Amino acid sequence: MHTTESNPSEQHLLMLSGEMTIYRATEMAQELNSALMQHRALRLDLSGVSELDTAGVQLLLQVQRDASARGIGLCLGELSQAVQDVFDCLNLSGHFSAATATAAGPTQTGALA
């Protein structure tokens, strides 16, 4: 997972890649938490996520809840196929689309791999 700092006052892009599973869940939780503490708006790019299990789904749901509780804008960027499959299976697209609709803050246009 690596981050790209584009504009501190605008939406921060967070790219999550690799396995988003229970094996890295604790580590990712900490990073997501600190990201939420540092930024007013976040965008999660999941195009690089190769695998998503329930722990990973849980993290995403948790981040969304925390973001909305703290008034931080959160939206999802592009989803990898793995992520899309899981979202379809659990009918989660709605959860995050709704989040997108209410997210505040200008979105970053420009280079997002």
Place this chain on the structure above:
Amino acid sequence: MSLDDTRHLFILESRELLESMEEALLALTRAEDASEPVNAIFRAAHTIKGSAGLFGLDRIVAFTHVVESVLDEVRAGRLVTDSAMIGLLLACGDHIGALVDALEQGSLDSDDALHASGAPLVAQLQTCLGHELPAAPGSARPATQTSVKEAGSVANAGSRAGRDAWHISLRFGRDVLRHGMDPLSFIHYLKTIGTVVAIETVPDALPGLAEMDAESCYLGFEIELQTTADKQAIESVFEFVQDDCLVRILPPNSRVAEYIQLIETLPEQTPRLGEILVRCGTLTARELEEALNIQTAAEAGLQAGTAIGGILVEQGVVQPEVVEAALVKQQSMREAKTQETRSIRVDADKLDRLINLVGELIIAAASTDLEARRARVPVLQERTSTLTGLVESVRDSALQLRMVKIGATFSRFQRVVHDVSQEIGKDIALELQGEDTELDKTIVERIADPLTHLVRNAMDHGIETAEIRAAQGKPARGRVGLNAFHESGSIVIEVSDDGGGLKRDRILAKAIERGLVDAGAVLSDNEIYNLIFEPGFSTAEQVTNLSGRGVGMDVVKRNITALRGSVDVRSQEGVGTTVSIRLPLTLAIIDGFLVSLGDSIFVVPLDTIDECIDMSAESGQDYTNLRGTVLPFLRLREHFGMDGTSTTRQNIVIVKHAGQRMGLVVDALLGEFQTVIKPLGRMFSHIKCISGSTILGSGEVALILDVAALFHQAGNTAARTSEPRETALAA
């Protein structure tokens, strides 16, 4: 525990379950709301089937399985419980009872005739299963999911969502992930056995990024699954997580009430769950709103009592059956809880042995007390006095163990009334009163047959046909009542009806015809009515299967007399009849009062005694002036034909029985005494006025007077007084 013991337990448990099944079936005939009795009936059959399966009792399993299938349909609302169905289920309950009896006698596998008799029942049950009512309307729900943007592999929610599918609620345990399992794989697996029509993720338990343990699982799911698999197959999907996860499965076409129940068992808030179910397509928003309204109204009804329930019903917000069912359910749950947790099965023999020992204890304590008094050692007297007090308490407690409420016996009559009223084609209701009245266990067992005969009589000959009742302006539904209460040391059981009453003239005529009574004799109405207890007496014009052959009433009387009781009948033509049975409260130990007559000592049962006074008679007469009223007395010395002359100072013990009072003239009053009744032995059993004997502390034998018999012998000269009824038993 050996196999025989557990099998015996199965037999006992099955009989109890069958009893509650029968009660519930009869409750169905009366109540409006069927859901609670139906659930109880289903549970009974289901449990019997399961237990029978454990023992490999295939024939019981096979029969009960068909019954259970029908009950499942009833529970799901696909079959109605009309009186035909109830009759069929009652018959099935009887058959299962017969199978259990056969098991007890070891003839379950060999008795082919028994199984042949079950075949027509099975056929009827199968017919019910084949001709189900069309499924409750629940098809094509408008899609209420607002958030689905993609179609994806989730079936389109606009089609066949909602109640035509199985509803699965999952709440995974915290350690699921740590145990190496992933909820996703369960859901994938579900798709292999059916189509996931809708799925909602429930992230409500998530605590927060900072607090969460990322390796714990906080997620739940609500799933609508369309499948041809049965419940067991679906359950087996979750076999490995069953222990620490919440898995709830509702079959298709479950009623709204069952979803409300589901909501109540899930951890999240009701409105939130309702919203999730609506999103799943399980319920429509309107159904949810209605159901929640009903739920909160029912809860309010429970808290505030019928007043609010009534108001809500008036406003049309709540269906009366729902409120009543909620109240009844809470009540029965309370009762069931107290009964389950606070009673214990005891061998009847052990109890008898205990009471025997207590009896010996009383005698030993009494003789110790006596010695202590003779020895005139104050400290010792004090101690023995304490001892006597404690022994009295033990005695009371031991006797209480043998007391059972008559309510259980009374409830059995619901079935009798139900069956008989159908048989004879009359509409009759049974009213019960005094179900909490307690009496000795042995009496309860022996009173059942006489009571049954009296109830059948009341129904067959007492209650008139509907036409006659209508002509007389009586309500079409006849009333048979069972009542029990305590009165001066006895228990009184009344069987009453609001039928045509006894036909005085016909009875008298019949009695004269049979030579029981002289043609010119003058008898009071009461005496005439009591003639019906004579053997071979029947004025019924039609002898039916049930009664009318004249072999019933005298047997009833004999059975009751054998219990040291008495029976009496009061009647009014056109209004009704009441048969009263009077029985002693206990057969074993009583409180007694010692009196002496010459050298002999007698015991008078303490609860028959009103008071004791000095002897003073109007000269030569057999009565005395008791504060202005006439009190006749019986000179026992003469009555018993005892030798010797009376002492100068005599006493009168005033005793009461069945509303009458009489004095017994004795020499000295010797005080209270706990009396263990020892039977007299067959040689003396014909002696009328003595009901038993006891051993005094001194070793002497004292005879116990049978007050009822003394009254009877004294004849109609005893004065009549009326007494208020005692409503509580002074334990």
